[in-house]
Amino acid sequence: MSESTREERHNQRMKRTKEIVDKRIAASQEERGVFILLTGNGKGKSSSAFGMVARALGHGQKVAVVQFVKGRMETGEQNFFDQQENVDFHVMGDGFTWETQSREKDIASAQEAWATAKKILQDERYQLVIFDEMTYMFKYDYLDLDDVLEAIAHRPKMQNLVLTGRGAKPELKALADTVSVIMDEKHAFKAGVKAQKGIEW
Ligand code: ATP
């Protein structure tokens, strides 16, 4: 095939692709907030959520974060985003089950965090809401899934919500507008590399 034929075919293909994309853009005109679910066993769920926090702040939006698992005393995301005027950052008290060793205490912490989260879902000033590691609340039955699904479904029309955590329940997937399942193909941790500040927390 000559260079000019190749060039011509490439241009035709790109033109067809552009037509398809333009049609899709024209068809997607609904304006409303979306519910994004980031799940799966691979790395990148929480960091993607915080990437969207940075984007929203760059547009002057107001953001709320609720972290449902407190794994460490201090995280980079909390240190950084908590300082931002437009971010309200909440971390659930007590933390992991294997740290507190008390189901009763965990349930109390979960319900307290959910009370805060529920208010956020009724407050249209928040344009972006992050519920980080919330999936575990349903895995351990710390929170009632139907209650949470209902509050999510009735949140303000323009409010975007990002929920993260492994093993998301099918009901959450069904309600979400966007679902990304991040696959674990390889992780440095499994090769014995120690978790690092700035990368893992
Ligand atoms: P990140 O916060 O880095 O985006 P994540 O939210 O996708 O990660 P979680 O399931 O919340 O991942 O796990 C939190 C911690 O576990 C992070 O320190 C992350 O690097 C680590 N991690 C994530 N995926 C894996 C994996 N497949 N194997 C081992 N450790 C992992």
Ligand code: MG
């Ligand atoms: Mg995470």
